[in-house]
C-alpha cells in the first residue's frame with residue numbers, strides 16, 4: 001500500500017528524493033505543490049523539472065511508493081445558516097473522523113481531529129463515550145486541513161483559512177509527537193503557512209503534555225478544558241482528572257505561563273445545575289488567580305448519551321460577569337452549528353448505527 005506523502009516533514013521529503021538520486025532542490029517544488037497548492041494529482045505538474053516528473057511517475061501511486069490523496073468524504077452536513085460545515089472523513093483503514101469548517105466574515109476556522117475516538121471519557125462528549133480507537137498520523141491531521149482548504153478553493157473563497165483549532169475528536173496531547181509533526185507541516189512558510197499563533201491546542205489537562213509544550217517552547221495557543229473548580233466537580237465530568245488532579249493541572253498551567261509568557265485559554269462547558277452557579281464562578285476566579293487567563297464559556301452541546309442540559313442565557317451572563325468582575329476576560333462561545341451535531345464525535349456517533 002502506498003504511504004501517505006502528507007506524513008513526511010520537509011526534511012523527510014527531501015531525504016526521500018535524495019535517496020532516489022534527485023537533487024535536494026526538487027523538494028521545494030514538490031512541497032509547494034503538495035502543501036501550498038494542495039495538489040492531489042502530481043502528474044505533469046507545470047512547476048516540476050523533468051527529474052521530479054519522472055520521480056512522480058515512478059513513485060507516486062505505486063504500491064511501494066507514496067500517495068497524495070485526501071481522505072474521501074463519507075458524510076457531509078451543513079448548519080441551516082450554511083456557515084458551519086461538518087465532514088466525516090474516511091481514513092485508509094476505514095476509520096472515520098470529523099472535521100469542521102466554520103465561516104466568519106472573510107475568514108474561516110478549521111477544527112480537526114487528532115485521534116479516532118478518545119481515551120479521556122469526558123461524560124458530556126460523544127467521542128469520549130465511544131472510547132479510544134487509535135492515534136491519527138501526522139499526515140491524517142494535515143490532510144484534514146488540506147480538505148478544508150480544498151473546500152474553500154471550490155467555493156471560490158480562496159485562501160481564507162485563518163485559524164486552526166485542535167478540538168475535534170481526540171486529545172491532542174495524548175498523541176503529542178504526531179500532532180507536533182503535523183503542526184510543523186501546517187505552519188511551514190513554504191506550504192500552508194498558517195501562523196503558529198493562529199493554532200490552538202485544546203487539552204483536557206494532560207499535565208505531561210502541557211509541561212512538554214513549555215519545555216519545547218512550542219509557539220501555539222494552549223486551551224485547557226476545566227469544567228470544574230473543585231476536584232470532585234471536575235472529576236465527575238472529566239475522568240482524566242483522576243490521573244492529573246486539578247491542583248497538579250493548575251500548577252502545570254502556572255509553570256507553563258511563567259516559562260512561555262503566554263496567556264492560557266480555559267474552556268468551561270456550562271451544564272445546568274452542575275457547574276454554572278455564581279459560587280462556582282467565584283471559585284474558578286480564585287483558582288485562576290495569578291495566571292494570565294482567558295475563560296471561554298461554552299453552553300453544553302447536548303449529546304444523546306448524556307442527560308445534562310445547557311445553562312440558560314441568564315445564568316451564562318451571570319457566570320460571565322462574576323469572572324469579569326474578578327478581572328478575567330470571559331467570552332461566551334457561540335454554539336456554532338448546534339443543528340449539525342457540531343459537538344465533537346456527534347456525527348460519527350450518529351452514523352455508526354447505519
Ligand code: SF4
Nearest residue numbers: 118120122125128170
Ligand atoms: S472532550 Fe475531548 S478529551 Fe474529552 S472525551 Fe471528548 S474528545 Fe476526548
